[in-house]
Every structure is written in structure tokens, then in C-alpha cells.
């Protein structure tokens with residue numbers, strides 16, 4: 001029997017390991033605070049699947065050996081997290097088109113002779129929004145131009161978003177990302193700073209997504225870049241920050257009467273998509289959500 005420990009809370013998933021148990025897991029550095037083990041193990045338990053999800057601490061420089069070892073040991077699938085998401089693309093036999101465009105992989109699937117790479121971060125964000133509305137044809141503003149903004153913007157356009165605007169403190173970085181997006185998609189794609197132009201664009205935007213760390217613990221009191229007076233009632237506001245659950249930006253959105261999506265949703269859906277890639281089964285969202293909330297110390 002093994003007990004899987006998560007964060008400050010103990011999420012106990014008792015599991016009898018046998019010679020037939022399939023192993024999946026996560027490789028990263030750091031990895032000990034990952035909330036993926038409790039989410040996946042709770043779903044395996046719920047679905048009575050003979051799988052176990054294990055965290056592997058793999059340091060920079062050891063990734064190639066670790067992936068070779070994982071394949072040799074018959075591991076079925078892995079999540080890949082910081083700092084390996086880009087470097088891992090060097091060790092794959094196949095990569096999906098979106099993961100290739102994004103330039104980062106967070107999910108590996110091992111078959112007998114093939115290691116395939118996927119990026120489920122953008123899929124997670126799209127599914128989180130699609131709990132509320134279809135993204136088809138929608139005007140979406142993304143704040144930030146880092147790795148998360150890149151994964152989300154490529155996936156949104158791939159899934160049919162009508163208009164994508166990248167708003168970033170450093171405008172040059174936003175425009176570099178939009179140049180790359182434009183090379184691959186025809187839709188309306190533009191870059192802007194965090195200024196009055198953003199205020200104007202928000203008036204008829206459908207969705208606003210924050211991918212910056214503004215408002216993240218321990219900086220909960222940091223002023224959000226968009227306040228309620230800049231929002232309208234039909235706007236959907238998604239903050240990918242999940243600690244705290246209700247960020248300053250989401251509080252502003254509530255004040256404006258807008259709909260909100262907490263950062264936990266993207267985390268849940270990206271994990272569910274990895275689970276589906278490995279097993280062919282989409283796990284129940286409630287099981288992932290309950291395990292994540294418990295792991296974060298909230299009651300769901």
C-alpha cells in the first residue's frame with residue numbers, strides 16, 4: 001500500500017500495487033508541491049483503474065537519462081513541468097502540431113517504440129472557458145506574453161477564437177508573440193500595452209485572461225491591471241492564478257457583474273486531458289476538482 005502526500009494536507013489514496021499496475025507520473029524540479037498526483041490518483045481510484053501517478057524529481061541536465069529510463073521501465077505516460085517543458089521536445093519521436101507551434105510539451109505518452117509529446121495547458125484553458133461559452137468567433141484579451149500566454153493564445157486560435165489581443169507590460173514582447181501567431185493563423189491578432197488602448201478594447205471584449213503573476217500569493221494585495229470600471233457585465237474573466245482562489249482581478253470582475261473562472265479550472269482540465277491521452281478515458285471533472293480543492297486546503 002502507498003500513501004500519497006500532498007502539500008500541507010494529506011490526500012490519502014490507498015492503492016494495492018501489483019506487477020500489473022501501470023505507472024504514470026510527473027517530472028520536474030521542484031515537483032514536491034505538485035497537485036497532479038492527488039488529482040490523477042483520485043480519478044484512478046474512482047474509476048477502479050489499476051494505475052498509479054508518481055512524482056519524479058528530475059534536475060536540469062538529467063532529463064534525457066530520465067526519459068530513457070522511464071521508457072525502459074515501461075512507464076506509460078508523464079507530465080513534464082518546470083524547467084523541462086521546452087528541452088523535452090529534443091527527446092520525442094512525435095509531437096502534436098499545437099505543441100510544436102507552442103514550442104513546449106507538458107505531456108508524454110510512451111508506446112512500444114514511440115514517445116509522443118502533447119501540450120495540454122492551452123487545451124485546459126480553452127475547456128475552462130467552454131464551461132461557460134463557446135470560444136468560436138469570440139474577442140479574447142490575454143494579459144501577459146510569457147509561456148502560459150503563448151500556450152493559451154495558440155490553442156485559442158487553433159480552436160477558432162475570432163480575435164486575440166496580447167496585452168503586456170513590455171509591449172515588444174507582446175508584439176513578438178503576435179508576429180508568431182500571425183504567421184500561423186489568419187484571424188485578427190494584435191498586441192498592446194497595459195494602457196488606455198486596453199481600456200478601449202475591453203469595451204467589446206468577450207473574454208479576459210490573466211496569465212501574469214499579478215495578485216498571486218504572497219502578493220494578494222497587488223492592484224489588478226484591470227479594475228471593475230473597465231469591465232462590462234457580459235465579460236468573462238479568467239485568472240490562471242489559483243492561489244488565492246479569488247484573486248483581486250476576479251473580485252473586480254464580480255463587482256462589475258461579470259462571470260469569473262478561477263485558475264483551478266485550467267489546472268483541472270489540463271490534467272484531465274493528459275489522463276485522456278494516456279488512458280483513452282475522460283475522468284469526471286468533479287473528482288479532479290475535489291482532489292485539487294482538498295490539496296489546496298479548500299473544501300469543495
Ligand code: ATR
Pocket residue numbers: 143144145146147148149168169170173211212213214
Ligand atoms: P509564464 O511562463 O508562467 O507565463 P513568464 O514567462 O515569466 O511566466 O511571463 C510572465 C508574464 O507576466 C510576462 O509577460 C510579464 O511581463 P513582462 O514581459 O513585461 O516582463 C508579466 N508580468 C510579470 N509581473 C508583472 C507585473 N508586476 N505587472 C505586469 N505584468 C507582469
